[in-house]
Amino acid sequence: MLNCRKQKIILWGEAILIIGFTIMLCFNYDVWLDEAFTGIFIRSNFYDMIKATAMDVHPPLYYVLLKLFAMVFGYHIPVLKIFSVLPIAFLMSISMFWIYPKFGFKASFLFQLLLGTLPNSMIKNVEMRMYTWGMLFVFLTALCAYEIWKEDGEGIKFEIGFFTFGLAAAYTHYFALISVAVIYVLFVYWIVQGKKYKKLRKVFASMIGSVFGYLPWLPVFYNQTKTVAGGGWWYQEPILFRSIPSFLSWPAGGTDTAIIEELFLLIVISCFFGLLYRGCSKDKKAFFILQEAKEGNLSEIRTGLSCFLVYLFTILLGVILSKVLKPLYLSRYVFSACGLLYLGIGICANYLKKYVYILLCIFFIGVGIYSYPFVWMEEYEEPVLEEFQNLELFLERQGELSIASESDLWYWILKFYFPQYEVEVVTNISEEKIREGKIIFITETREEVWGGRMPWMRMNKIGSFEFKGKQTLYRLEWIE
Numbered sequence: 001m002l003n004c005r006k007q008k009i010i011l012w013g014e015a016i017l018i019i020g021f022t023i024m025l026c027f028n029y030d031v032w033l034d035e036a037f038t039g040i041f042i043r044s045n046f047y048d049m050i051k052a053t054a055m056d057v058h059p060p061l062y063y064v065l066l067k068l069f070a071m072v073f074g075y076h077i078p079v080l081k082i083f084s085v086l087p088i089a090f091l092m093s094i095s096m097f098w099i100y101p102k103f104g105f106k107a108s109f110l111f112q113l114l115l116g117t118l119p120n121s122m123i124k125n126v127e128m129r130m131y132t133w134g135m136l137f138v139f140l141t142a143l144c145a146y147e148i149w150k151e152d153g154e155g156i157k158f159e160i161g162f163f164t165f166g167l168a169a170a171y172t173h174y175f176a177l178i179s180v181a182v183i184y185v186l187f188v189y190w191i192v193q194g195k196k197y198k199k200l201r202k203v204f205a206s207m208i209g210s211v212f213g214y215l216p217w218l219p220v221f222y223n224q225t226k227t228v229a230g231g232g233w234w235y236q237e238p239i240l241f242r243s244i245p246s247f248l249s250w251p252a253g254g255t256d257t258a259i260i261e262e263l264f265l266l267i268v269i270s271c272f273f274g275l276l277y278r279g280c281s282k283d284k285k286a287f288f289i290l291q292e293a294k295e296g297n298l299s300e301i302r303t304g305l306s307c308f309l310v311y312l313f314t315i316l317l318g319v320i321l322s323k324v325l326k327p328l329y330l331s332r333y334v335f336s337a338c339g340l341l342y343l344g345i346g347i348c349a350n351y352l353k354k355y356v357y358i359l360l361c362i363f364f365i366g367v368g369i370y371s372y373p374f375v376w377m378e379e380y381e382e383p384v385l386e387e388f389q390n391l392e393l394f395l396e397r398q399g400e401l402s403i404a405s406e407s408d409l410w411y412w413i414l415k416f417y418f419p420q421y422e423v424e425v426v427t428n429i430s431e432e433k434i435r436e437g438k439i440i441f442i443t444e445t446r447e448e449v450w451g452g453r454m455p456w457m458r459m460n461k462i463g464s465f466e467f468k469g470k471q472t473l474y475r476l477e478w479i480e
Contacts, residue, residue: 117368307344
């Protein structure tokens with residue numbers, strides 16, 4: 001049996017190892033569309049940045065925090081990616097200083113393992129987006145709710161934290177707002193169920209404070225919902241209820257290896273119902289995966305079940321909203337609740353037989369070892385920096401010009417990499433600019449873009465480069 005000192009050494013070693021491997025994924029220069037949005041937004045001043053965010057479909061807090069960080073450390077892609085790693089480091093610290101004392105070594109070790117070894121978690125941990133920050137704020141909101149419920153904290157610091165972190169989550173991502181709303185509902189339920197009615201005033205005070213704190217953004221939120229209801233390019237195929245299992249297993253996706261997702265789904269379901277059984281059944285007989293001699297800690301079990309329920313209801317509400325409005329739920333939107341899912345699995349570990357727990361740890365370590373090369377190749381797939389440096393030198397030799405892209409998606413990518421040039425979607429370019437002969441058209445699908453405009457315009461090929469496929473450069477010329 002490991003003593004307390006050895007357990008802490010293992011947890012610190014695990015955390016340092018995971019953070020180290022995560023940071024190693026940050027030193028690349030490849031961004032995708034949403035990351036390009038981020039990079040463009042934070043180059044603006046604060047007023048223009050928040051205004052542009054209001055025209056998008058996300059709240060502004062992440063962009064404000066990232067801009068402040070970039071003002072100190074620089075507007076470099078690795079720096080912006082490392083900013084997304086900071087919440088993972090914070091969660092690792094929470095694991096050692098809060099989860100370990102509250103729920104033990106096994107829960108803390110497994111929680112950290114899940115944070116760093118699941119493939120989609122690895123990808124999101126270094127993405128220039130708000131997902132890791134949403135996950136941190138949701139987790140801290142739940143942590144404060146737990147402390148208020150258990151009365152382990154002194155003074156009002158956890159009441160202030162409950163309000164502050166919940167509001168921060170709402171200003172970070174709308175599905176983080178949904179996760180926080182689920183936490184509020186579950187918190188009220190457990191208070192009423194435990195007849196601790198005096199605590200209700202703390203919850204309602206936080207709710208009222210959150211509403212007032214969110215008032216400045218409510219008109220923007222309303223306008224964004226009208227935009228969503230009206231349609232947009234982000235829509236996918238219709239969201240189906242039968243897609244829920246794939247949403248549940250999303251953290252284990254990212255490698256095109258279906259068996260990993262299927263086994264992870266099985267683990268999530270087994271842990272949830274294992275905790276439910278241990279909490280509800282008076283029969284001491286346990287299934288082969290649960291410890292028979294382990295007495296159920298009702299408070300701990302309720303916490304674990306609540307963690308699972310936040311994750312499950314975030315997905316379910318996303319599906320329902322997609323049915324009521326239009327398809328607006330993306331599988332990655334559940335990431336805000338993933339920290340609580342990992343804690344729920346960790347808490348369940350306290351009730352597993354020893355050999356089951358060991359097999360679980362071996363499985364996730366194996367998933368991490370197997371998945372890391374896939375994530376590495378995705379982050380470092382092409383010599384992006386070298387290719388774009390060569391392209392930049394080539395464009396500089398062409399003199400004064402504008403860049404034309406083939407779609408809105410490529411527009412943002414090119415605008416991010418070449419902020420010094422005017423970038424437009426090719427079908428929006430005026431005839432006057434084409435007559436001037438100063439338009440460089442970058443495309444992968446030439447014929448699909450032009451259609452009927454080809455007869456009065458010539459495309460002279462002047463080069464090519466590799467970025468997510470072969471991209472060809474044309475100079476657009478007017479045919480007299």
